[in-house]
Amino acid sequence: MTTKATKTIKQALAYKPQHTVWFAATQDLFNRVVAFYFGVIQAHPGILELPDKEALTALERLTHATKQNPHPVMPLSAIAHDLPAMFRRAALHAALGSAHSFYTHLAKWRKRKERASLKGKPFTIRPPVPPRSWNTSVTCYQGMWKHGDGAALLLKLWTGSSWAWVKVRVSGRSLPEEWQAKSPQLVRHGSQWWVHTPIQRDMERPKKVETQITTNPGIRTCAVDLNINEHLAVCTVQTVEGTVIATRFIGGGKQLHGLRKRQLGRIARKRSKTGIIAEGEQDNVHLWTKVRALDEDAAHLVSHRIVEFAMAHGAAILVFEHLGHFQPEKGKYSRRANSKRSYWLRGRIFRYAKYKAWNEGIVTCRVNPRNTSRDCARCGALVARYAAGQSAQGYTPGAPLVFCPACQLRGNADRNASMVIGKRLLARYQNRSPQEKPSTPLATERSTKVEGNVRSQDAGRRGGPSTVPAWHGTSVEHGTTQDTLSGMEECVSGIPHQLQRSRSSPHGTHTQNADYVGVPEEAALL
Numbered sequence: 094m095t096t097k098a099t100k101t102i103k104q105a106l107a108y109k110p111q112h113t114v115w116f117a118a119t120q121d122l123f124n125r126v127v128a129f130y131f132g133v134i135q136a137h138p139g140i141l142e143l144p145d146k147e148a149l150t151a152l153e154r155l156t157h158a159t160k161q162n163p164h165p166v167m168p169l170s171a172i173a174h175d176l177p178a179m180f181r182r183a184a185l186h187a188a189l190g191s192a193h194s195f196y197t198h199l200a201k202w203r204k205r206k207e208r209a210s211l212k213g214k215p216f217t218i219r220p221p222v223p224p225r226s227w228n229t230s231v232t233c234y235q236g237m238w239k240h241g242d243g244a245a246l247l248l249k250l251w252t253g254s255s256w257a258w259v260k261v262r263v264s265g266r267s268l269p270e271e272w273q274a275k276s277p278q279l280v281r282h283g284s285q286w287w288v289h290t291p292i293q294r295d296m297e298r299p300k301k302v303e304t305q306i307t308t309n310p311g312i313r314t315c316a317v318d319l320n321i322n323e324h325l326a327v328c329t330v331q332t333v334e335g336t337v338i339a340t341r342f343i344g345g346g347k348q349l350h351g352l353r354k355r356q357l358g359r360i361a362r363k364r365s366k367t368g369i370i371a372e373g374e375q376d377n378v379h380l381w382t383k384v385r386a387l388d389e390d391a392a393h394l395v396s397h398r399i400v401e402f403a404m405a406h407g408a409a410i411l412v413f414e415h416l417g418h419f420q421p422e423k424g425k426y427s428r429r430a431n432s433k434r435s436y437w438l439r440g441r442i443f444r445y446a447k448y449k450a451w452n453e454g455i456v457t458c459r460v461n462p463r464n465t466s467r468d469c470a471r472c473g474a475l476v477a478r479y480a481a482g483q484s485a486q487g488y489t490p491g492a493p494l495v496f497c498p499a500c501q502l503r504g505n506a507d508r509n510a511s512m513v514i515g516k517r518l519l520a521r522y523q524n525r526s527p528q529e530k531p532s533t534p535l536a537t538e539r540s541t542k543v544e545g546n547v548r549s550q551d552a553g554r555r556g557g558p559s560t561v562p563a564w565h566g567t568s569v570e571h572g573t574t575q576d577t578l579s580g581m582e583e584c585v586s587g588i589p590h591q592l593q594r595s596r597s598s599p600h601g602t603h604t605q606n607a608d609y610v611g612v613p614e615e616a617a618l619l
């Protein structure tokens with residue numbers, strides 16, 4: 094069985110300054126056409142039931158005048174004349190994609206609402222709204238671009254009054270030859286225009302998690318605990334027997350938090366000066382671009398390191414916990430907004446890690462997050478969580494150290510959580526077929542209160558976490574940032590020596606991953 098590995102190559106374009114307005118004009122025109130087609134689909138929602146090709150034909154018949162079809166119902170010519178066929182096609186596809194996504198969300202919302210009303214519960218979630226403004230990048234189908242000589246590219250751009258071929262230079266890494274390139278997109282980053290080219294490659298489809306765990310005794314998992322404190326991710330590689338091979342702490346959370354908070358604070362101050370913001374209008378565009386870039390970089394960097402670590406230790410499965418619902422913090426705008434973005438970042442790290450891992454033949458799954466921070470990774474009893482210098486008892490959410498009164502395990506709290514996550518996945522399959530597995534360290538864990546939960550959430554399934562209810566505990570524990578590095582050094586004594594050494598510095602160097610920027614949605618959904 095084969096499948097596709099997908100990623101996007103991002104290249105900066107060099108062009109004459111006067112052509113900048115043509116790029117912008119082309120994108121504006123494209124978005125007007127996308128908005129038009131979205132409107133047509135809203136007027137004829139039946140189109141979404143059709144297979145892709147028939148949907149295209151139906152939309153063209155409704156909008157495009159030809160000799161056989163001189164008077165379409167909703168003529169495109171009302172908003173634009175003489176569009177190249179492939180430009181129109183690309184806009185049509187973009188509109189269909191948005192419409193599919195919007196109506197899927199709407200259907201889900203209706204279902205949830207109905208379920209709530211059946212149970213007699215109040216339902217306050219607002220329905221999804223169709224896009225009010227469009228800011229889609231232009232996809233250049235065949236015929237809208239050509240290869241020039243060397244690193245040059247010819248693009249067909251709208252000047253505002255006519256179509257013109259423009260020669261541009263491409264810089265950055267070139268497209269790898271063994272990959273197959275798809276239609277490039279023209280993307281604006283600040284004031285600079287770039288070309289993003291999705292590329293694909295056939296690869297062997299990785300086996301399902303269950304198959305791998307139950308049939309391959311040599312398999313290793315890499316369990317990841319995502320946090321909103323300094324250690325954005327803590328990864329532990331384990332064998333099926335539960336032997337821990339290595340742990341990696343991926344830090345940088347505090348720095349990111351600080352940088353982001355500063356930008357959000359600036360936005361808040363500027364807002365307070367300008368007063369009320371017009372609805373549907375983006376304020377402080379430049380600052381928001383910075384905030385988004387910070388998160389995007391961090392998500393790519395952390396997810397890249399997770400996958401890199403899993404590969405270095407031969408792990409074939411990535412395990413995460415389902416992420417609970419966000420519980421807003423109190424305080425100033427910058428604080429609230431910052432904690433919200435930290436929370437979102439975890440979801441993004443998960444999505445990016447998932448597709449990067451997939452490209453390397455590593456499958457990703459999720460387990461029930463209940464008590465992953467409160468259980469002991471060795472024996473499953475409830476641990477005490479405390480800060481360095483405190484006595485090892487009670488439970489202080491967010492504190493860096495754990496101590497298990499039942500088996501005397503001491504260690505870093507985030508590392509313990511990542512081990513619990515990994516064991517939970519193994520326990521799921523070992524529970525199903527106990528006769529295959531003799532007693533393992535998991536036996537004790539299974540006998541404790543964890544048992545009921547292990548089977549309740551099947552992360553191996555294709556479906557997302559949409560049905561997962563809010564878990565108490567998880568979001569509370571991650572709410573504070575009291576992690577101290579010095580405290581961690583002390584506690585590692587309970588961990589075998591080779592593991593201490595394999596821990597990498599929480600402040601790694603910032604590397605550029607040009608090949609991973611601009612994630613294609615379809616890859617993220619794999």
Ligand SMILES: [Zn+2]
Nearest residue numbers: 469472497500
């Ligand atoms: Zn224990």
